[in-house]
Amino acid sequence: GIQVEQSPPDLILQEGANSTLRCNFSDSVNNLQWFHQNPWGQLINLFYIPSGTKQNGRLSATTVATERYSLLYISSSQTTDSGVYFCAVDSGNTPLVFGKGTRLSVIA
Amino acid sequence: DSGVTQTPKHLITATGQRVTLRCSPRSGDLSVYWYQQSLDQGLQFLIQYYNGEERAKGNILERFSAQQFPDLHSELNLSSLELGDSALYFCASSVDFSGGTQYFGPGTRLLVL
Numbered sequence: 001g002i003q004v005e006q007s008p009p010d011l012i013l014q015e016g017a018n019s020t021l022r023c024n025f026s027d028s029v030n031n032l033q034w035f036h037q038n039p040w041g042q043l044i045n046l047f048y049i050p051s052g053t054k055q056n057g058r059l060s061a062t063t064v065a066t067e068r069y070s071l072l073y074i075s076s077s078q079t080t081d082s083g084v085y086f087c088a089v090d091s092g093n094t095p096l097v098f099g100k101g102t103r104l105s106v107i108a
Numbered sequence: 109d110s111g112v113t114q115t116p117k118h119l120i121t122a123t124g125q126r127v128t129l130r131c132s133p134r135s136g137d138l139s140v141y142w143y144q145q146s147l148d149q150g151l152q153f154l155i156q157y158y159n160g161e162e163r164a165k166g167n168i169l170e171r172f173s174a175q176q177f178p179d180l181h182s183e184l185n186l187s188s189l190e191l192g193d194s195a196l197y198f199c200a201s202s203v204d205f206s207g208g209t210q211y212f213g214p215g216t217r218l219l220v221l
Contacts, residue, residue, distance in 0.1 A: 030207050041196055043212040045110065086151065093206050095141070095153035095166050 002027045002091050006099035013077050013106050021072040021102045023087030030092035032063055034072050037084040037101070046072070046085075077106045111135065112213035114199050120219045126187040129216045131199030133180055139163065139202045140182040141210060142174055146195040157182055158205040189220045 003026040013019055025032070034046040047054050047061040049070065054061055058077075063070040074081055084101040111134035121127055133140050142154040153166035157176035168174075171189075176182045186193060196217050200210040 031210075033209065035212070041217065042214055043198060045209060045211060048209040088151075090207075093164075095156060095164055096143075096210060097153070098151040100150055 002029070002089060002094070002097050004087060004089055004097055004099035006085075006087055006102050008102060009100065010103045011105070013104065015077060015079060015106055015108050017077050017106075018073070018075045019077060019104070021074070021085050021087075021104075023070040023072070023089075023099055025068050025070075025087075025089045027068075027091050029065065029068075029089045031088075031090045031096065032070055033088050033096070034061055034070070035086040035088065036081075037086060039083055043086070074104075077104075079106045079108055082106045110211040110213060112199060112201050112211050114197075114213035114216050116216060117214065118217045118219075120221065121189060122221055123189055123191060125189050125220075126185065127189065127218065129184040129186070129197055129199075129218075131182045131184070131201075131213060133182070133199075133201030134211055137201035137203050137211070138180065139205050140176055140180070141200040141202075142168075142182070142184050143198040143200065143212075144195045145198065145215075146192075151198075154184070156205075163205050186218070191220050194218055194220045 005024045051065040088096040088098045113132045138159045145151045154168040156164040174184045196215045199213045
């Protein structure tokens with residue numbers, strides 16, 4: 001089945017810093033989503049982005065489907081950005097496969 | 109708020125017992141998915157229903173079963189519980205049976221003692 005790798009596994013940032021999280025996948029995808037899991041366990045949809053670029057406030061994401069990767073950019077990070085960021089993909093008629101996540105800690 | 113609701117939020121039970129987790133999808137969504145998040149296995153797909161019919165099956169144990177009712181809510185039944193079943197169980201929903209955004213509920217945290 002499709003494999004998903006996320007990097008880095010852990011990231012510690014000072015408040016106000018920018019960061020880039022990466023998601024590599026092993027096959028062509030029908031669906032790619034980025035999620036933020038907050039410290040209370042809630043999984044929050046950030047982007048549905050099987051290809052192209054999207055922006056939402058301080059967050060943006062780019063997926064280059066032909067090269068099988070996606071990037072999540074967080075600018076001017078805040079302590080509320082802390083948590084785990086997951087990338088999940090499916091290749092059509094298959095369930096979502098999640099990466100292991102990037103654990104982000106933003107320090108004031 | 110994703111629009112997906114799950115009950116209960118927390119559940120503590122003993123080994124060997126049986127529990128039922130409930131999920132109501134977003135209005136208009138026909139697909140319901142169940143996922144398990146445990147410390148050692150990460151987030152794993154269990155099963156999908158679309159408009160009342162089982163659509164896809166993942167790593168779901170035989171002790172677990174699910175169904176989707178005519179009003180589209182879904183229930184996940186976990187029986188003969190073991191310590192290793194302790195996890196966060198998520199329900200997600202989407203409009204169609206394939207592709208498109210999946211919206212996740214707040215999860216049910218199950219602790220088996």
